[in-house]
Amino acid sequence: MKAVLCKSFGPPSNLVLEEAADPVAKANEVVLDIHAAGVNFPDTLIIEGKYQLKPPFPFSPGGEAAGVISSVGEKVKHLKPGDRVMGLTGFGSFAEQIAIDAMRVLPMPKDMDFVTAAGFSMTYGTSMHALKQRANIQPGETLLVLGASGGVGLAAVEIGKAMGARVIAAASSAEKLEVAKAAGADELINYSEVSLKDAVKELTKGQGADVIYDPVGGDLFDQAVRSINWKGRLLVVGFASGRIPEFPANLALLKGSSIVGVFWGSFAAREPQANLENFQQLFAWFSEGKLKPLVSLTYKLDQYEDALEVLSSRKAVGKVVVKVRD
Structure with missing residues (x-):
């Protein structure tokens, strides 16, 4: 199989696309023929040793994938070859195949395609x-x-609306x-x-936000x-700005x-x-049209460098996906 390989820590240009050994499923694993792989900010960190x-x-980088199961381990009973699934791989998805623990994959909804599924797990699961x-x-x-146009940010906007919140999107x-407005943001x-602090205070009549979703960190x-409002909750999701703040x-x-x-x-x-129950709700909202995942850019496997660069430069809107198979 072909795989994008990280042989030493460095930027995306340090990666290589090479032939690698085909994976074999262990007792509790499945081998997935990958059709598409989601690209996420942690992928830019893991190749530099910063994750x-x-x-x-x-x-191989690539923390999530969607594809078709080609084989299953002897202890796997709930999945079979031919099943269309999405998986949280952690790493390894920038490849034509991967062996993954069977408990880390979920059957894809019938009305979801591989590209959408490849970019669904991490953003919607996180949010x-x-x-x-x-x-x-x-x-x-x-x-x-915060960062409301990125993958996790847009998912948070949509889920927040589905859960009945008033959503202020900041970007x-x-x-x-x-x-973010097209995804349902109210403000x-x-x-x-403008000053984020002053704008939030104005929109909330001086009270502040009840919940703050922050994948950016740094000055924001x-x-x-x-x-933040009285009894507010600030969610520390990530540090896309590059600076881990002090509180x-x-x-x-x-x-x-x-x-x-x-x-x-x-x-x-x-x-x-609990994670499975979360996804059952997410899939229901998807089928009802309440979640409309935005995949703004797709790349072929040999364009992995461009796919990672658009994430590291924070130019991505919505999700970026690598199409491993046509």
């Missing part, structure tokens, strides 16, 4: 876990989404905010032109913690607020039943 997960060399289990967001509460340009903030986190603990005291970490991968592994 919490550090696979042994050589490895659903964040808003349901971590924030316990309630109908009528105000949700502020760095008018073009990105139009994408828009261009934080390249610094403003967000000062834009002044006195602000939590003054607002009775919480800083809540979100690590969907660990949640899915530790609480598989």
Whole structure:
């Protein structure tokens, strides 16, 4: 099989596309013929050794995939060859095949294609876990989404609306905010032109947001913690800005607020039943038309460098997907 390989930490230009050994399923695994692989910000970190997960060399990036099962291990009873599935791989999806634990794949909805499915798991899984289990967001509460035009941000906008929240989308340009508006955002903030803190206060009549979804970190986190309502919850999702911020603990005291970490991968592994229930709801919303995943760019497998660069430069709107098979 062909695979994009990382043999030493470095930028996307350091990767190579080579022939690799075909995987063989262990007892609890399935081998997946990959049709499409989602591209996510952690992929840009893992190849540079900046992510919490550090696979042994050589490895392929790519934390999620969709395809068709070609073989199953002897202990796998709930899946069979020919099943269309999506999987949370962690790494390894920039390849024609992968062996993956059977508990880390889910059957694809019948009305979902491979490209959509490849970009669904991580963004919607993360945002659903964040808003349901971590924030316990309630109908009528105000949700502020930072980086609202990115993959997880757009998912958070859509899920927030499906859960009955009033959604304020914040992004760095008018073009990105139009994408968030099309996804259902009620209010828009261009934080390249105005103070995030002041704009949130104005939109909430001085109260602040009940839940803040932050995949950006850096300076925006610094403003967000000062834009939170009494008993608000600030969800720490990621640090796309590159700077991991420090939190002044006195602000939590003054607002009775919480800083809540979100690590969907660990949640899915530790609480598989709750994760499955999340996806059952997500698939239902998808079939009802409440979730409309936006895949803005697709690349072929040999265009992996371009796919990763668009993520690392923060130019992506919605999801970016590598099409491994036509």
